[in-house]
Structures are given as structure tokens and as C-alpha cells.
Amino acid sequence: MAHDASFNPFEMAREQFDKIADLIGLDQGTRELLRSPLREFHFSIPVRMDDGKVKVFQGFRVQHNDARGPCKGGIRFHPQETIDTVRALSMWMTWKCAVADIPLGGGKGGVICDPHNLSAREQEAICRGWVRQLSRNVGPVSDVPAPDVMTSPQHMLWMLDEYEHINGGHYPGMITGKPVGMGGSLGRTEATGYGVIYCLREALAEKGIKAADTTASVQGFGNVAQYAIELYHELGGKTVCVSSWDQGDQTTYAFYRESGIDLTELQGITDRFGGIDKAKAKDLGYEVLPGGDWLDREVDILLPSAIENQITGENVGRISAKVKIIAEGANGPTTPEADAVLEKNGVFVIPDFLANAGGVTCSYFEQVQCNMNYFWPKEEVLDKLDKQMTMAYHSISELAAKQKIYMRDAAYVVAINRVAAACGDRGWV
């Protein structure tokens, strides 16, 4: 690349947008509107520190687009936050909500700070200060923040409390990511992993493959992977390999058993971080292989559910010809070079921002439940999630099939079209 768009995340997001805009022939006005955020707030948050001195923190909120509904997006506490990162992330939130087809727009915010240098009281002061600056511009019907990098449900509760103080009432729908019992939604832990499999199930059905006849290899054994495997097994599928990080050896291992892994059995020898005890796994009849070997298994389905940049131009060739579907549970597991190869080889990829949209959809459900102050049982949440994801999946796969384009591109096309249409319908462009 000639210039350094890859460093400026906002430039990168714009490039990606431009590519799709060209593809669908978006008109100039809409293009200009969507290339930039609708609103940006930059403000100072003075905080009285524990030692009595005052320190002023820099806060942001970017509302990229709210044509489809209130903005939705996290608040990051990061020492090296830049406005362009926040802009890019807010734009990506717009597309993500649109892909999942939930009536929300995109936003993102943050404060430049490092919580490692702050006491809990100081962090609370930052949270309350953030809300004081923005109380007129966020809220259940305008912009709904959520936890993100280095912010937690605790931070969300402080923010909610400040908002409710200012507005003199209870507005739990002002923010999401709250603990269950304090306005949080059930089903949140399962949402992302299940969402991946709802999409996979639909993809298999489209291709006329029975889940029971398939095998899968999974990268990662954290929250997303474990719930994904659980639901995949319920559908009758067989997972033959999972990879996990070994804290002691500081490397990853792949655990392979031809007859299929037993989820409960493996969970019994796994720590909280998804690390599998390799000695015990051996005793249980698993072959312990180098971590990268999850990729070259003779399976029908790959579920990269760990971290980004795992399927690359270098290793994409290791993928077996048998693999038909890759469902991205992780964010950005496939690099553009690998994408090109997969597309050429006709591997069906369910792109990350569709496959793992279960999380944001569940946040939406949290907000819905909060707004009516009526909370659903877990089954109801998951049932609604299934319906939402299934619907979202089909609109994209149908487009991909009809236009014969790669699934990732189809997802962008659908998302951008939806947002553009909303702007148009409102008479903005």
C-alpha cells in the first residue's frame, strides 16, 4: 500500500466503505454522509484524584449514524485512544447493527486513560463525569453505550446511575452490558457462540447437508467456542479437534480425537481461560498436536473462534479440500490474502460481523427488555436470537447467491444498503 491507511483505522474503514459504495453505485450525497460521523463530541472530564489534585481527562463520543435507530456502541478506556479509532469503530458498529438487522445505529466512545493507574473511585468519577457531559446526547432513545476495552458492567452501572440522577427517573435502557438483576439480559454468555451455529445451521440447510453428517475443527476453547460446539453437537455434528492456549507452555495445542471430542469431558479438564490440561487430555485419548494443526484436519467445517489473523496467506493452503464452510466466531480471523484464496477455492465463509452478531443482538434485547422493564427467561431470549440471526443470515446469503459475490462482500452490501435506504427514506439524502 502506498500510504498508511492501515494505521489510520478511520481511513481503513472509509476505504472499505468506498469499495462497497462503488460496487453498489451509491450516490454522491449518501456516500459523503456515510463516510463521516453524523456527530462527534469531544469534552474534558475534570476528576479530583485520590491525592487531592485535579486531573482532566479527554472524553469522546462519536455517533456515526442513527438513521435506523439509536446509536449503539461501547465506551473504551484506553491510554492511547485516538479520535480516528473511535470514528472507525463507530462506523463498523453502524454496519454491524445493520447486518444483524436490528433497529440501531452505530456509535463509539471513550476516555483517554489507563485504569491500571486509577483507583476504583477515580474511575467512578470519570464515568460520572462522562455522563454529565453527555446526558442530553445519550439515552435509551438516542445513543446507548456498552462496555468495551477496559470497561466493565461496574462502569456501566456508575454511568447509568449518574444518568438516572440527572434525569430523575429510571432509564435502564440507557446503557447495556449490565449485570443480570440490574437490567442485564439472560442468554448473554451463550449469545455469540449460539449465533455462529444458527448461521452455520442455515448454511448447511441451504447446501442440503445434514449437520449429523458433518465434522468440524474449532480454533479456541473459550466462551464462544464452547457454546458453539455445544449447539453444533445438539444439531448432531461431530467436532474432532479443538485448539487451546497453554499458559504453562506459552503456546497453543490442538486436541484431536477422530471419534469426536466430548464437550463435557473436555470442559472438566479446562481452566477458566479455555486452557485444556494436556496430560489429562492424553489420558482421555486425545492426540495432542501443535496448535496450528487445527487448520489442516479432514473436516467439513472450520470454526476459527479465538483471535484475529489466524487464517493467512501463508497457511491457507493447509486447509483440506474437504472443508466446505468456515464460520468466523472470532473477529477478523481471516486476512485479505487468505480471503482471496478461499473465494477462489469456493469455500463458503460466514463473515465475522454476521457470524458473531449474536452478541450485539443480545445487547439489543437487553435494551428492549429494559425499556419495557420486563425481562424474558433465557429460552425466550435465545429463541428470539435464533429468529433474528436466521433472518439476518438469509438476507445475506440470498444476495450472495443472486449476485454471485463473496459472502463478506454481500454482508457489507446488505448493511450499507440498509443504512443508505434509511437515510433516503428519512429524506436526508
Add this chain to the structure above:
Amino acid sequence: MSDEEDPHQENIRPWQDQIAEMRETRRKQFLRVSRKMLNHLCAIGLNSAQKLLAEFDAAASPDAKMPGTRMNLEESPLMSGEPFELAAEYLGDEEINLRLHKWIKEEKASFFGTVVGDPRSTMPEIADAIRRYNDLLLGRSGLNQSTIKSMRVSLIQRFLTEQLDYITVAKEVVRITDFHDILGQIIMPTGSHGKLGGKAAGLLLGRWILDQPEVSKLGLDDIKFPRTWSIISDAIMDFIRLNNLEDVMNQKFKDISQVRREYPNMVQLFKSSSFPPEVLTGLSRALDYFGEVPLVIRSSSLLEDRFGTAFSGKYKSLFLANQGTKGERMDALLDAVAEVWASVLGPDPIEYRRERGLQEFVEEMGILIQEVVGTRVGRYWLPAFAGVAFSYNEFRWSPRIQREDGLIRLVPGLGTRAVDRTADDYPVLAVPAQPGLRANQTLDEVLRYCPSQADVINLETNRFESVPLQTILDQCDGNYPLIDRVFSVLRNGILQQSNRMMIDTENDDLVPDMEGLLGGTDFVNKMNILLNTLARYMGAPVDIEFAHNGKDFYLLQCRPQAMTGDAAPAPIPVDVAEDHIVFSANRFVSNGWVPPISHIVYVVPEVYNQLPTKEAMIEVGKAVGKLNSLLPKRKFILIGPGRWGSKGDIKLGVRVGYAEINNTAMLVEVARKVGNYVPDLSFGTHFFQDLVEAQIRYLPLYPDEPEVSFNEKFLGKTENLLASMLPKYAHLADCIRVIDVPAVSDGEMLRVYMNADQDAAVAVLQPEDGSREQEVASTADALHEPRNFWRWRMRAAERMVRSLDAERFAVQGVYIYGSVKNGTSLADSDIKLLVHFSGDERQREHLGCWFEGWSLALTEMNCSRTGVRVEPMLNVTFLSDADVAAGKGLAAKIGAVTNAAQALDLKY
């Protein structure tokens, strides 16, 4: 001036009778009292008294250069009673009476001074004198302060230590009666001249300081001390004499391998010997005193107080469950005492003493028998939490933390896990002066870096064990002490403080993050007050151990914070030529020993920032990870821009995981000015606790600040090995510079000296065994240079290869690589050889046998030196001519650019 009233009253002159009687019957006492009166009169400024004293002194020493003439005391003005005549003239009777009374009382108490001050007095005699002093005088001796102080000093010297620093502090805080309080719990043979040893001294001092009236106002009065008995240090000598074991004391002169071989026998010999009767009776009484409570038998060596904590941990500390019949408990106790005594003859302490020239120091070892602070939880005995705390913090994760803010390391269960560093477990950290700051912020950090196991005493198996916390919780039936302080509950992805009633140990996911204690109580503040108070009295930063049994907080150990070993401030070399300084720093410097550095990996900040793509930056992280696995462990340092491990904007730091930096000796973060601001550094927070436990040092550099050096010529212009080490990453050579320090500096190594006292650090190029090396060599070097494990291996390998008949076996060359070649061998390292072999099958078979024989012999040698059995000791790889020519696999090490295998001389 006199503190008594001075009511001039007539008619009472009984003192005159008294002194008259004294002059007749106790002439020496009369002289002493008379002299005291004269001194007193002088002190209140009476001219005639001063004249009298001057006369007296002039007679005694007429010339400073000649010995004074001896004065016949009978004729002296003192004997004549002149001072009293003057007193009668100028002082009231009441005052004279009072003074006289006091001086006579002092005379009565003088036995005490005589006994205590006499080096020939045995400890039982001194103990007896203390008892008499206490009983007869009820502690109110009427002795003047200076006499009392001198008594205190004598007692401290006899019981505890002759170390001046200690005495200076202790004499201000101890009362003579304090010694009376501990007498009952000291086991001493008749004729003993021993002491209680360093550990006992430290603990007692802490206790006395906290007993000071002004200290109790600070809210520290609820701190308790574990019940303790001591065996005096020379009891071991009685034991040796009684059993005719005098020979064993010669162990220390034997070859270390012999010592090691004989040590197990020594332990058995001690265990099967009989105890002196006083010790037996004492131990039996101690058991009755303690009851069936677990005990720890700790060495309390005389060397410990002299040479700092470096010596602690060299001798044994044994835990006893102390359950069962008295007979069983007694047997176990005797075994433990014998074993701790025998540890004086252990190979490690002997070797350590030898290295330090302390071989001839008479090693009498005191023993402390202490109750283990704890409570029964199911079948285990453990404290709710325990830990260590330091006045000085050498591992700061935030620029807000000052070195003086201190550090607490906390664990559930016995404190052994907080004292030692464990590879796969983490204590909870807190900073006493910054109670609000936490090293771990996100849920993932908190979960990853919290304790997973606890050290406990299993009361059923009578063993000391490390068990998963979950195992303890599973069988505690909800009764873990202070459960709501030690554990938070993880519910729906958030950690919550719960109260005792609401915690369900069966179903809740409990996380020992200690947040209930750190955030929910004033514990951290109190620790701060405690550390500050102890440090103020001791005039030095302190290091304490503590435990909480659920009811009370106990102080288990208290001593000056060791500035030796790892934590010693390195003397900053001065007068180093500018071109020999690679970098220097003067902000946020911690103490920490860094081994000699052979390689530097420098990610050039300006070039990194200009890299065209994000992918290129990710590649830099990957290349660093590769270098981490190639370069010799702990012999290289990483220097790079901003935050290592940054997960945010990649431009602000190289993206690596801990696995990609875990072999470095040091992580250096460079903050260069960008425009007019200097970016924040991370202080290693991404890997903070991993760095702490692995003792990887961290240093922030601010090259654009005045008065610091940053040798861009050396870092940026010297030969770069990157391309030859990692051809695949050759295109990053402008960005990543790999410098082989000795290769570009005439064999010099990089030494990094960090001194927190001066808040200064400097990295200089020095000859590996140069003169400056010796000048600044600290004890740490000796501690860390793996005790010649590699040196003898190398010598043995060289000898072996020289004796190899190369012609007969068709050997073209032998190369050594791995830890022996790198000088990093440990006790369990093998010797790795590459043999370039060009013979036939038969020759190869014979050669294999030849090496096998050597291997067996070397295994034995290593075992006798270190006690570790490595089989096989020789790791030999045969390479054919083709292998060597192809240069693949291990053969690539021959003539490699870095970390090459070294050729050994063959006899041809």
C-alpha cells in the same frame, strides 16, 4: 536539676548515721556513694565541689603523657567524707536522703549488672538474674537511665545479637522485663552461652516496637504475635558432644560432592541421636504449652542477622501437623529439630558459606518453634490469608506508584507461596500507600493473575501440601475463614463482593482476588501504617511476613528489607567513557539485578513509526517472537518504542504476547517526544505479573530528557544480525536491529546497573571479567551465576574430547551447544554435543559405547556435585558429512551467525 522538692527541714539527719555506718562497714560502697555525691554537687554547679573534684582529678592525672600516680583511696577527700560535708551545707536533708536511698538501691541491683555484664556468665545464670531482678525489684530498680540502657545493651548482646544496628534500635524500645517475659519459652542447657538467632531477634524487635505507647495509638494494638518457643543456639553443640558427633563439624572442610553424598546419612545420624536432657524436658514442656496445634520449626541462624536475608531460606523450616498422642507429637518434634540442626551440614549452606568466606564462622543455630497461625478448614489447617510486605516497591506497574509506597503480596493459605515465586501461580498485589490502585483491571486480568492454589497443612496425613483452592472450598462446608474478604463471586461475568451469609461454596464461582479485604476494609492503610512505623523505628525499610487466622492479624517476621541479592541497588559506575554508555535513565528506576547481556534487540522507534502498513508492524512483533526463541535466554534485552504488547493502536508499541518476550532479561520501553508531548509508557502492565514472577526487569527510557544518554550510534549503526538470523525478515532490518554485543565491542558485554536509591540506571559496555566488574560486583552475581554448573561441564567436555581417538572413530569434529556453551547450565542441564562423524556402522557403534560410558560417569559427577541425577548426561547427535554440508537442522548450528555451536579441540 533534681526532680524532687526541696523542703528545708530541720532535725532529720538520719543520713549522717547511715553514711557513717557505711564508712565503717562497707568502705568500697562508701567510696562509690561519696563519688556520686561529689559528681552531683558539681553537676548542680557548686564551685567548691568543682574545686574539690579538680584537685582530685589533678592528683590522679598530672600529665597527659605520663601515667597518673595511684592515689591512696583511704586518704582521698572522698573517704574523708568531704562531699557529704559540702552536701550538708548546701542541700536539704530531704534531698540528700532521697539521693542516698536511690544510690543504695542501685548498689543492691548491681548484682544484675555484674552477672549480665560478665561474659563468663552462662545464659541460665543470666536468666536467673533477670528473674531475681524482676521479683525483688518488681522492675522498679531505681537505676538511672544510663545504667538501665547499659543493662539492656548487655541483655540484647547476650540473648540476641552483637550487631550494632540492631542494638541501636532495640535498646530504645526494649525493657528489661521484656526479657523476663520470654524466659519461660527458651530452652537452654546449663552452661549455655548461646543466643536466640536472627529470626527470633527480628520478631522480638517488631513486637517491642509495637508495644511502644505512642505506637499503640496508631491503631496497631490488635496485632498479635504467634506463640513461640526457642532453642538457644549452642544447644546443638551439647547435642553433638553428647552423641560424640564432633567429627561432623569437619564436614564443612570436605569436598562439596562428598558433603552432598553424606548429607542424607548426617540427617539420619542426627535423628537417631539422643537429646540433652534439658532440651528434652524443654521440648516436652513446649508441647504441653502449645497443645495439638500445628507447628513450624524454623532455623534462627546467627548468620541471618549478620548478612541479611540472603542467608534465610538456606536452612530448613519444617512444618508439623502436631496431631496425635503426646508421644507421637514428641517424636515428630524431635525428628524435626534434629533435621533442622542437621541442615547446618547441608551442602547448600556449606557451599554458600564457603563462597562468602564464612566457613570458619561458628555456626550455632537457634531454633524457633512457632504455632502455625491458622484455623481448621475441613481436613486442612491454614490461615485465611498470609503474605509478605515491603517498605520499598521494586515492581511498580504505574508511574503513580513511588518506590516508597511499598508492596504487599497476598495469598490465601500459608504465606510460603507469597514469599517464594511460583512459576504458575500469582499472589494478589497491593500498594500500601496507594490503596486504590490495582495491578489487574479487566476481568480477564483479574482471573488470570489470581492465586489458584494454597499451601496448607493436611491434618489427616500430617503433611505440608499445596492444594488447589477449589479442593479446599469443596470440603470446607462454607467455613473458609473470612471467605467474604478473600473471595469475590463471579456471577454473569462480573466479580461481586458478597457477604458471608450469601456465599455458596458449592455453587458459586469464587475468585480469590482479595477485593473484599483490599477494598472493603482498612487493611491496606493499616499495613501502610505498620510498615512506616516499623521502618521509622528501625531506621531502614522493612520486610515483614504476616498471616490472619480469621480472627486476628499476626506478625510472623520482621527484618530490615534486604538490599542484597536481586533487590540490591547496583552501584552506578562513574567515569564511564561516553561511547561505552548505551543508555541511561533517571526516572522510575527499580532495583534489580540484570545478568550480563550478550545481545540487544532494538526496535528503532522512528523507523517503526514510519512502517507503511499495519501488517508490517504485526510482522515486527512476529520477528521479535522468533528472536526471543533463538537468542540465549536472559542474556538479551528488548528495547522498543512505547508499549510492548500494546493491544490498541499498533503504532504505539510492538504487538507481542508474553510468550514472545518471555526469554528476555529486560524489557525497555522507549518514550520519544512526538511533537511536544511524550507518550505514556505502559510500565509493562500488559505482562506485569508475569514479569514479576519471572524476574524480568522493566525500565522506561525517556531519551529526549536532559541528562540521559541514548547511544544511537551504538544502537543504530553497529552490525545488524537480523538478516542472517532470520532471512525471512531481512526486509525489516532497518526497523529491528539485533546486536551481538561482544562481536561489535571487542568482546565486551552489556551490563545494566539499576539503582532505585539514586533513581538512576545505566547500561554500559564492559569486559566480561574486567576490573570494573570486580569493583561493582555485588553479592547478586554470586547468587545468580549458576554455580559453575556450566564451567565444570565445559571442562569435562573438553577433557573428554581431547581423550577421544578421532582417527579410530573417524570423528571429524565435535561441537558443543546449548546451556553449557552459553554458560547458563543449571544443576539438571545435560551436555549437548554435535559429532561430525564419517565412519562406518561398526565405528559408530563403538563411538556410541564410548560416549555412553562417559555419559554414565558424568551423571555420577553431576549427582555428587548437585544431588541431581541427569540421565543421560550426554546428549550426542551424530552428523554425517552430508548433514554438515547441507547445514540443515542441528548442523546449522555449526558456524551459525548467532548462538553457534562451539568446536572442541580434538587430539590429532
